[in-house]
Amino acid sequence: MPLPIPQSNADSRPYWEAAQTGRLLIQSCTQCGQIQAVPRGLCGHCHGDALEWQESSRKGSIVAVSTVHRAPNADFRDAAPYVLALVELAEGSRLMLNVIGKGRMEAAIGDAVEIVFEPRGDTAFKMPQAKRRLADADL
Amino acid sequence: MRSRPPHTARITGVADTAIGSLPGSTAMGLHAQAANAALADAGLTAGDLDGVLCGYSMTMPHLMLSSVFCEYFGISPRFTAAVQVGGATACIMLAQAAALVESGACRHVLCVTGDNRLTGMSRDGAVAALASVGHPEFEQPYGMSVPAAYALVASAYMDRFGITRDELSAFAVAARAHAARHPKASKTDPLTLAEVSQSRVIASPLRLLDCCLISDGAAALIVSAADAARDTRNAVRLLGSGQAHTHEHILAAPSLTDFGCATSSALAFAQAGVTTADIDLAEIYDSFTITLLIELESIGFFTRGEAGKAALSGAISPGGRLPVNTHGGLMSYGHSGAAGGAFHIVEAVHQLRNEAADRQVPDAGLAFVHGDGGILSAHCSLVLGKD
Numbered sequence: 264m265p266l267p268i269p270q271s272n273a274d275s276r277p278y279w280e281a282a283q284t285g286r287l288l289i290q291s292c293t294q295c296g297q298i299q300a301v302p303r304g305l306c307g308h309c310h311g312d313a314l315e316w317q318e319s320s321r322k323g324s325i326v327a328v329s330t331v332h333r334a335p336n337a338d339f340r341d342a343a344p345y346v347l348a349l350v351e352l353a354e355g356s357r358l359m360l361n362v363i364g365k366g367r368m369e370a371a372i373g374d375a376v377e378i379v380f381e382p383r384g385d386t387a388f389k390m391p392q393a394k395r396r397l398a399d400a401d402l
Numbered sequence: 403m404r405s406r407p408p409h410t411a412r413i414t415g416v417a418d419t420a421i422g423s424l425p426g427s428t429a430m431g432l433h434a435q436a437a438n439a440a441l442a443d444a445g446l447t448a449g450d451l452d453g454v455l456c457g458y459s460m461t462m463p464h465l466m467l468s469s470v471f472c473e474y475f476g477i478s479p480r481f482t483a484a485v486q487v488g489g490a491t492a493c494i495m496l497a498q499a500a501a502l503v504e505s506g507a508c509r510h511v512l513c514v515t516g517d518n519r520l521t522g523m524s525r526d527g528a529v530a531a532l533a534s535v536g537h538p539e540f541e542q543p544y545g546m547s548v549p550a551a552y553a554l555v556a557s558a559y560m561d562r563f564g565i566t567r568d569e570l571s572a573f574a575v576a577a578r579a580h581a582a583r584h585p586k587a588s589k590t591d592p593l594t595l596a597e598v599s600q601s602r603v604i605a606s607p608l609r610l611l612d613c614c615l616i617s618d619g620a621a622a623l624i625v626s627a628a629d630a631a632r633d634t635r636n637a638v639r640l641l642g643s644g645q646a647h648t649h650e651h652i653l654a655a656p657s658l659t660d661f662g663c664a665t666s667s668a669l670a671f672a673q674a675g676v677t678t679a680d681i682d683l684a685e686i687y688d689s690f691t692i693t694l695l696i697e698l699e700s701i702g703f704f705t706r707g708e709a710g711k712a713a714l715s716g717a718i719s720p721g722g723r724l725p726v727n728t729h730g731g732l733m734s735y736g737h738s739g740a741a742g743g744a745f746h747i748v749e750a751v752h753q754l755r756n757e758a759a760d761r762q763v764p765d766a767g768l769a770f771v772h773g774d775g776g777i778l779s780a781h782c783s784l785v786l787g788k789d
Binding site: 266267268269270271272275279282300301326327328329330331332333334335336338339342345347348349356358359360362372387390 | 427526528529532533536537538539541542543544545546547548549550553555556557558561602603604605606607622651652653654658680
């Protein structure tokens with residue numbers, strides 16, 4: 264089964280469109296300065312609607328991690344075991360991502376990661392994912 | 403904290419159906435069975451009900467489940483609505499029913515919930531349906547299951563507080579020891595720490611025996627106004643209630659180690675005028691071992707990092723300092739969706755009425771009940787006492 268492609272809506276479209284060009288956007292509030300990971304039509308802190316997008320440094324660290332052996336549905340059965348993590352970006356917001364690439368099975372809380380874009384499916388839809396920033400020069 | 407007037411509502415009837423694999427059962431049929439049994443328990447008839455609250459069903463998703471139930475059961479109440487707050491549904495239905503009878507809107511409110519999610523859909527189907535609590539764009543496309551989301555919480559909690567594998571396993575072992583004393587429990591074979599710790603990995607660090615069951619079953623509760631309760635058989639008092647709602651998606655949780663159960667339980671204790679030290683038994687939502695561990699600590703029954711050690715020492719087992727989930731909980735008694743949280747309430751009422759037979763907690767006068775929905779997202783705490 265192919266892995267699912269996120270279906271964006273008016274709130275989230277800029278996030279996913281930017282990902283297709285290798286950029287990670289974070290929504291922020293021009294009134295109170297709060298940033299939010301999940302795009303919305305208003306600020307979840309001050310409830311104002313003057314929002315803007317800023318580009319993330321794509322640097323972060325793992326704050327929670329699990330290796331998933333029992334997939335939630337048929338889409339993910341062939342991918343298991345895979346690594347699911349909550350990543351806190353340097354900007355302070357939190358994303359759920361898969362840890363991919365070298366050393367992914369050893370991913371641990373506190374690991375530094377970089378956000379990369381992994382093509383998925385026939386259309387090579389680019390999914391933000393996390394890759395460990397290892398000391399090895401051959402990363 | 404704003405002080406609230408004391409509750410006056412009584413829980414006048416409770417019942418659950420058979421739990422487990424019930425081939426041939428239907429979601430509405432189970433609802434009706436539980437409703438009839440709760441009416442009989444209260445000494446009331448269907449005609450006495452003027453309010454009905456339902457939860458939700460995965461085998462029978464519907465926009466108007468409570469209307470569907472009322473039609474199926476054959477009643478025309480003056481108030482009905484469905485409540486959908488995941489595992490917190492049963493506790494929130496009870497709190498909402500109390501508000502209805504205390505405001506004078508209703509005299510006897512039926513809260514009924516059940517599902518045939520074991521035989522009415524495949525286990526894979528149930529796992530997939532539950533995963534829909536994940537965000538459709540920002541969680542589900544990454545393969546989040548409910549166990550995986552709780553596993554993320556477990557990883558953060560274990561990292562911060564140094565919880566060991568055996569400490570987690572101790573919660574499953576204690577649940578099984580309680581279930582062995584309940585004739586209706588799904589799983590009653592003795593369980594060892596090693597069996598839990600060596601069961602197959604579902605989403606690390608959680609293993610199969612860290613997880614709740616998937617069961618068919620239903621439960622019903624009747625909540626009555628104080629004066630209306632005089633006509634019933636054996637009422638129990640609602641003394642305190644409290645809720646907290648901090649997020650839906652674990653991605654958006656304000657913290658991975660502090661959750662709303664601290665606030666909801668503080669509200670319930672304050673309203674009841676009691677503390678954790680006064681509680682004789684606790685019936686706490688235990689979708690996973692880690693859920694129960696975190697809730698016991700956040701609610702204040704044990705200090706941070708100590709609940710696992712307490713569980714290992716037998717503190718929450720039969721005869722322990724604080725017996726927890728005396729029916730066996732979601733991991734050994736059974737879990738039928740919103741009814742899973744209702745089983746905790748049914749058991750608390752049986753204990754307070756001294757009807758718990760072989761598993762009776764001596765002199766049980768005050769019970770604490772807690773439900774948690776989503777990924778530690780929606781919390782409702784209750785304090786119940788003898789009338």
